Amino acid sequence: MAADSSRKLRSELGGLAPPNSFLSSASVLPASSVPIRTGLTGLFMATLAWVAILHWRLPALPAIVLLVVSTAIPMWLLELRRHSRAFDHGDHERQVPLKQLRLQRLIGLAGVAILFASSITMQNFLAKDWIVGVYEWTLPAAPVLGFFCLWQLFCRPGPPSPIEELGISIVGAWNQKRLDAGGVQILLGWVVKAFFLPLMLAWSYVWLADASDQNWNSIGWASFFAIAMAWLYAIDTAFATIGYMSTSRRIGAHIRSVDTALLGWLSALACYPPLSLLVLRTWLEYKDGFEWDAWLHASPALALVWGAAILLLTAIYTLSTVMFGPRFSNLTNRGIITSGPYRYCKHPAYFCKNLSWWLISVPFVANAGLKTALFNSLALIGVNIIYWLRARTEERHLMQDESYRQYAAWIDKHGLLGSLRHRLAGRS
Template sequence: MAFLIAMFCITIAIFRILSPGPFSGFESMSLLIPFVAAGWMAWIALRTPAGRALDSVESLGKAAIQIVKRRKKTSRTDLQAFLGWLVKAFYLPLMLSSTYLFLTSAHTFFEQKNGWMSVFGFIYMLMFAVDTAFATIGYCSTSKRIGAHIRSTETTLLGWASALVCYPPLNLLILHQWLSYRDGLEWDAWLINWPVISFIWGAAILLSVGLYVSATVAFGPRFSNLTNRGIITSGPYRFFKHPSYIGKNIAWWLISVPFVSNMGALAALGNCAALLAINGIYVVRAVTEERHLMSDPTYRAYSAWIAEHGLIGRLARRISNGKLATG
């Protein structure tokens, strides 16, 4: 974890030196991140002992040969290896480019100097930059030596579909058009005449996003979608099974306030229905992920523990005991 934080800080320091001025020159990050990621991958490769793993180049080559030859009995190991590399091929470029875009947006908000909203926008975008930067390093760090190798990869169509639909390019059509829940009125415009409430509401949004980002950071070098690279039980995972999804979905409700619309109650109802549908997609993601991870005895033990000691489990028991006491 310390090494990951150091890598991120060193990257920031390098482009800060190359581009003088407070937080200026964020565009330089687009050039630096690939070199940092490549250096991290090379460092891992040099320190990793020989031996075939699901995410090794050898495993990818063998899996590709088996698939190209269309053998009737392609081994599960080869299929897992091929799918694991597909995950990295899809998400790594996306996370690299997203880090640059979020840093650029943070720079824009910093330069605006428009009071609380500029501070909010800067923190908001910077947190997402940290999230995607850690994700970038995660996709570059699938190494057995540091315990971040791929143990297994999601193989079901539902699992892949529910994950990929949340990212470009599919989300541009399905989430942003078919299930569009934003009609122009958002929390800042809704609360413009109540500055104190606006401040509290904005702080709640940042806390929700902070929960989401802290989940990514908790993974360290093992972050990845659609794969099991080791079960995480620290950080926010001590309280929730899916802190990332919880934080993200709460933040969307707080940001978009779909229950308020300039176009009337019917439009607000439609917005709420669309966002609930998106929440449902994340429920499907959570269910498919748990089904995949249940093959790991460590996750089964964690699942039993969190049901007993997690915040939601404890809250459900208190509500149930309260009903029994008053019944």
């Protein structure tokens, strides 16, 4: 039994090397599914919104609405224009009776409401000590506004909207007494959105609130660092929020496939509440309250360099999310991204995030004794392993896409590690 389990684990993690048939295409980098201008336009608008938020000292609730809406709409319009030709040849004339169309949308909307209500209830019940009051003040406004915009933009006659697709799947499952493979994928896609959208929205709210709480009367290096980190993470989570709200075929952001592997789901969910409260905050708790700023308090020059390195890593991590435009999502394939940091590494976000945690928490510093430092370092290594598992399972899932296989082959040859490996091989 153990041998069978071991083989099953290796089969989930293995088979990631690109087939020989794709090695010949390693010299060609596939075009990114989202043009770099889309993400940068969203980033520019998000920055303008951030400046307005700081100038007017907006409270977190109107701030999150302004940030999400002002970032999303320009990206939606750019992608809508880019994909409009796909529906110019009769796709908008689907022969579906109006009564049936309304019923499908109504059933789909009811299914969405149930999924989101269940997810939010679970979060409030299991993770109520993680964050206080966020759902109470954020959810009545921003998601309603976001879904209203989506309904107006994408639920017109044309390709089925995500809500309508869920309704069609539910009706089909009811009539056939079972949910087919396509229906499973649609349902899993909505489970992903129902779980992650409230989290991303809440986190963006928290980062905006954190920035507004900073003391703006005395801007020094410490406050600048805190404001910059809050801005980067607010942008990151705002783009993630938009990604989960934008799974529309009209902008090419629909879900192509959802990972169905248990290991993929477990490794991803272990990084988010409520499961992370058990895994990362209990079993693998590596923080002891002594971080880099306290460690380098007596060395201002080194602290400046160290803090700049943290900001750089966090900026690369945020830029990796920005490159998705309105398509960011965990556990799904919504098109392969090959621009920005992804031109040099398959997992720049995971790499930079995990390295920044080492620089922030400095678990190797024996402030509370060598034993504590060793335990904290091993715990953070455990967290790194979880993210390594996420990366490997994501690759296994995305390898079903020919574009990703071509991208992986290109990165293996021309990416940062691939180029270094080839140079070292050439010198030996």
